[in-house]
Amino acid sequence: MLNHQQTSDVRTSSVFITGKRWLTAAAFLLLAFQLGSASAQITEDPVAPLPDPKKFAHGLFVDAGLGSFFVIGKGKSIEPGVAFGARVGYDVFRLLALSVHAVGSTHRTDFGSAPQTGQLLQLYQTTAELKLTVPIGQVSIFAYGGAGFAFFSTNILSTTGLTKPDKTNSLMFNGGLGVDYHLLSRHFSFGLESAFVKVQELKTTGGVLSQVYLRYAF
Amino acid sequence: MRATIKAALLTLVVGCSSNSPKYFAPAKPLEAGGMMPAMTGGMMASPSIAAIELPFRRPTDQERTALQEESKKLGFQVPFLQREDIDVSIQYTITNLSAEPGQASVAVDGANEYTSYDVAAIQSYIGTLMLPPDADAPTVLPLFQTTKVIVPAKTKLSGNIREDDVAEIDRDLDAIGRFKGPYLTVLLNDSTATPLGMEMVPKTVKLPQLWKLIVSFKATVPMRLDFLVRVRDQANVLAEGKEPLYKPSPKAFTPMIAGAVPIVPPMP
Numbered sequence: 001m002l003n004h005q006q007t008s009d010v011r012t013s014s015v016f017i018t019g020k021r022w023l024t025a026a027a028f029l030l031l032a033f034q035l036g037s038a039s040a041q042i043t044e045d046p047v048a049p050l051p052d053p054k055k056f057a058h059g060l061f062v063d064a065g066l067g068s069f070f071v072i073g074k075g076k077s078i079e080p081g082v083a084f085g086a087r088v089g090y091d092v093f094r095l096l097a098l099s100v101h102a103v104g105s106t107h108r109t110d111f112g113s114a115p116q117t118g119q120l121l122q123l124y125q126t127t128a129e130l131k132l133t134v135p136i137g138q139v140s141i142f143a144y145g146g147a148g149f150a151f152f153s154t155n156i157l158s159t160t161g162l163t164k165p166d167k168t169n170s171l172m173f174n175g176g177l178g179v180d181y182h183l184l185s186r187h188f189s190f191g192l193e194s195a196f197v198k199v200q201e202l203k204t205t206g207g208v209l210s211q212v213y214l215r216y217a218f
Numbered sequence: 219m220r221a222t223i224k225a226a227l228l229t230l231v232v233g234c235s236s237n238s239p240k241y242f243a244p245a246k247p248l249e250a251g252g253m254m255p256a257m258t259g260g261m262m263a264s265p266s267i268a269a270i271e272l273p274f275r276r277p278t279d280q281e282r283t284a285l286q287e288e289s290k291k292l293g294f295q296v297p298f299l300q301r302e303d304i305d306v307s308i309q310y311t312i313t314n315l316s317a318e319p320g321q322a323s324v325a326v327d328g329a330n331e332y333t334s335y336d337v338a339a340i341q342s343y344i345g346t347l348m349l350p351p352d353a354d355a356p357t358v359l360p361l362f363q364t365t366k367v368i369v370p371a372k373t374k375l376s377g378n379i380r381e382d383d384v385a386e387i388d389r390d391l392d393a394i395g396r397f398k399g400p401y402l403t404v405l406l407n408d409s410t411a412t413p414l415g416m417e418m419v420p421k422t423v424k425l426p427q428l429w430k431l432i433v434s435f436k437a438t439v440p441m442r443l444d445f446l447v448r449v450r451d452q453a454n455v456l457a458e459g460k461e462p463l464y465k466p467s468p469k470a471f472t473p474m475i476a477g478a479v480p481i482v483p484p485m486p
Binding site: 113114115116117118119122153154155156158159 | 238239240241242243309310311313374376444445446448
């Protein structure tokens with residue numbers, strides 16, 4: 001009697017467990033069907049949204065650059081040096097911008113065995129520039145040119161005849177090309193630019209400024 | 219990478235500071251090495267000399283007043299061109315033009331606002347004296363002299379008379395000029411190592427900087443000296459453009475020689 005009752009209880013429990021399993025299985029099945037029907041709607045890989053250059057910020061912009069400046073021609077006695085630059089400008093149109101550019105570079109002199117060798121010299125360039133840009137999606141190619149003033153930190157070059165006596169400032173011109181890559185952010189882009197620089201009072205062919213920059217448009 | 223950026227920034231900051239030097243070169247390099255007969259017989263190398271007057275501006279009325287007030291307070295004259303504001307050094311290159319090695323040396327004399335020291339002028343002055351018969355010929359030393367160097371044939375040798383060397387010249391010239399220190403003792407001793415000869419110099423002295431440098435070059439074979447005076451002006455006293463120049467009238471230094479009497483009366 002006691003044994004029969006125990007068996008009966010076990011059976012009841014077994015029937016109950018079996019019922020719970022069915023319910024769980026049905027729920028999974030339902031979920032699986034639902035998921036199945038959702039994935040069935042994707043027919044190809046999702047396409048990354050193309051940046052729309054129209055949505056890039058334009059107007060007032062600033063950039064900061066780091067690179068090098070080296071003199072070519074007779075002035076090679078001015079060793080290549082590190083250059084830092086900063087620019088503030090305004091995009092008048094998408095293709096045209098006006099800016100003010102300041103660059104400082106530091107150099108060591110090398111006039112062979114002359115006493116002028118081994119002296120530190122800084123060159124500061126300040127120019128007003130006009131920039132033309134051709135945007136190709138996220139990338140843009142640009143050309144710029146400008147005029148301004150250059151300043152030497154010392155008169156060392158005048159003691160070697162590379163500038164007139166005691167001349168430490170000069171009119172200067174520059175012109176260059178660059179490539180700009182706009183990030184998916186509305187504001188940031190970075191790029192590479194290189195320009196030929198002619199410092200009028202420096203009796204040499206000119207100089208080349210190359211730098212990478214980070215630009216922020218407001 | 220971080221260190222490179224730090225170094226680059228530091229270079230730019232240092233470069234942008236207002237402590238940029240100015241350089242002054244002589245009209246032409248000095249050439250020496252021709253032999254000339256010495257007074258004592260035999261041959262000696264003739265020195266070649268160049269003087270450079272540094273173009274300092276005149277003090278403003280305000281500056282003059284301030285200097286006068288400070289001078290009254292300290293009890294001695296305070297110079298307009300002070301050593302602590304102006305650093306001077308000389309870069310030079312000696313070129314041996316001959317086909318044989320030779321000896322060369324560079325010497326520096328000069329003038330501050332109070333005293334002028336010129337070996338050639340001192341020797342001329344001694345020439346106007348009648349020395350006691352038992353006296354030795356007086357020794358005349360330049361304010362500063364590099365050690366004699368041997369320059370191989372057809373080679374170049376570069377050197378530097380540092381800012382601290384010029385500071386020693388400043389100390390010595392002021393001691394023998396304004397404060398009447400015993401000149402040979404002062405010139406022979408390094409005043410940073412020993413105070414010999416500096417006893418009369420006040421501890422609070424404001425050292426005058428040289429405004430005129432007289433560089434002389436001696437060589438035993440034909441050689442050339444190219445040099446450059448480098449001035450770091452922290453007081454903004456170097457003249458800009460056509461500013462009127464400061465031309466002090468220092469008193470020429472003449473050594474005291476016991477028993478010597480002038481042959482020729484001094485010029486009025």
